[in-house]
Amino acid sequence: RPMIALHPIILPDIRAEDLETLDKLGIRLLWPLRNGQLGPNDQTLSEDEQIEQALGGIKSIFDAFMVKPATLVCFTASSKVAIRYAKHHPETVSTMCFLGSCVLEGRPESGPRLLARGLMSMLSSRPILANAAMAFFRERVMNRKNYIRFLRRQFEASKADSLIVGRE
Numbered sequence: 001r002p003m004i005a006l007h008p009i010i011l012p013d014i015r016a017e018d019l020e021t022l023d024k025l026g027i028r029l030l031w032p033l034r035n036g037q038l039g040p041n042d043q044t045l046s047e048d049e050q051i052e053q054a055l056g057g058i059k060s061i062f063d064a065f066m067v068k069p070a071t072l073v074c075f076t077a078s079s080k081v082a083i084r085y086a087k088h089h090p091e092t093v094s095t096m097c098f099l100g101s102c103v104l105e106g107r108p109e110s111g112p113r114l115l116a117r118g119l120m121s122m123l124s125s126r127p128i129l130a131n132a133a134m135a136f137f138r139e140r141v142m143n144r145k146n147y148i149r150f151l152r153r154q155f156e157a158s159k160a161d162s163l164i165v166g167r168e
Contacts, residue, residue: 002067004058005031006078030065032057054081062092069094115141 011031022029035053036042045053058081062068069092074082079098086093119137123130141150155161 001026002028002030002065002070004061004067004070004072005029006054006058006072006074006081007031007034007037011037028067030061030067030070032061051081051084054078055085058085059089062089068092071095071097073097073099075099 011033014029019029032054033039034057035045035050058072062070072082072086072093072095074096076099082096082098086096119133123133141147151165152162155165
């Protein structure tokens, strides 16, 4: 059974045992890469261009592997791409699985969200600062002590998400 996975930013850590499980379940995992993934020198695209490129990636899988219909699995922000593809090509999609979705309404505007918004705003107007900003983020947020606190604060409004973060 073909399954097309659409990722938002970071590829997951898929190991040999994961592939063995997929094989046992009879699932063929196909994973189109987004612009910039494994190509750090790729041209920066606008949101619309990024979505069009992602839609083209899905189409190229259908064209190359002739796997119709297929399950679309989308992670957070890629749900936007999956919905648009299914809307325009419903005959090619058997199932859609959402493994997180982006809800903008009611999101907190403080703490980690404020930091993320500030970084994105600064980097959109001053891309030359990207390396320095990412180094700062790695040193100040991605260390063990602060990252755990960062994650907990990011998901504290949702009891279910908080439980998952706590277990991890």
